Amino acid sequence: MQKQIFPIIGDEKELPFYIVGIGVECWQYPVNRTGGYDxxxxxxxxxxxxxxxxxxxxxxxxxxxxxxxxxHLPHEYHSLSDSWIVSWVCFSGSEAEPLLEKWGLNKYAYFLSADTERMNRIISKAYYTIKSDKIYGNHYASAQLYDLLIEYRKIADNRQSELTSVSTVALADVLQYIEEKYAGPIKLGDLAQIAGITEQHLCRLFKKNLQMRPMEYLAKVRIQHAKEMLVYSEKNISEIAKATGFPDSSYFSALFKKHEGITPGEYREQH
Structure with missing residues (x-):
């Protein structure tokens, strides 16, 4: 028996993501869509x-x-073995395609020998969510579809292999060093030396994985620790600036306001 559902779409059309059709471990028959699929x-x-x-x-x-x-992309696929079992999802929503476009994943693509375990679990969960609740199932499955798109992005970005790459290990060492040594003086050259790569390569790694430069990340870590001190300690602004690695309270206050929109004193009052 084919485990697949094409739910009746009502006000799901108002959702940012919703499932149009879904199948779990289905025997895949030959498909030839000369005009693509909607x-x-x-x-x-x-x-x-x-x-x-x-x-x-x-x-x-x-x-x-x-x-x-x-x-709408013309395509054809069929089995090369006695049985070809696939799980699949067709979807829509006001944010679905724009999100894929933003990620650069709105084009035809395939990824061989990927880690698909979590993706299969998400598809199966969404299927049974829709199957068990004919009225609100697809609304709940909207969140699971978003989870699936993130998982697809992770596979597309080759994040699984990156986790074991030399570059990612180097980046992890730098992040740990920043977290442990944020209160002291840290230069870009220090971080590059810890990673064992050039400053330029380190900046590229930060930009690719964290969308910011190394020293920007360091400032954010320092400000985060300063926020904790503002709430949970009785230290004055000058003491907190020194304890979190800022050269003086004036620079600390200016940078804090740039990031948080308010001064350290105002943050302490609000919290």
Whole structure:
């Protein structure tokens, strides 16, 4: 029995994300859509092997492959084995495609031999959420769809392999050093030396993974610790500035207001 649902769509259309169709470990029949499909699709291969053709290019899809097909893109896929088992989701929503576009993931793509365990769990959970509640199930599944898109982004960004890469280990060492030594003087050269890479490479790693420069991150860590001291200690502003690594209270107050929109004194009063 095919475990798939095409829920009746009502006020779900007002949601930022909602599921149009979903299937869990389904036997995949041959598909040939010369005009594409109206909604974006994410498919995960569970068993067997398939093949997809887009724009004249054909790719074999082994177990644990993930592929994304944007709306209205002509495509064809079929099994290459006795049975090809896939899980899939078709979706829509006012924020779904804009979010994928913002992430640069709104184009046809496939990822072979990916870590699909969590993605399969999310699809299965969304399926049973919709199946168990005919009225509000798809509303609850909206959040699970968002979770699925994040998981797809993680696979697309190759985050799993990055976690074991030399660069990521280097970045983790720097983050730990900042957290432990934020109160003392820290220079960009110090951080690069700890990572064992050039300052330029370190800046690229920070920009790619944290969307900020190393010294910006250091300032944020210092301000976060200063906020805790403002609330939970009786130290004055000057003492807190010194304790969190700022050269003087004036610079600390100016930077704090830039980040938080209020002065340290005002923050303490509010909290």
């Amino acid at each position: 909604f974006p699709q994410i498919l995960v291969t569970n068993e067997g092997e398939g093949e997809i053709t887009v724009n004249g290019s054909t790719v074999k899809l082994p177990v644990n492959s993930v592929f994304f097909i944007p709306p």
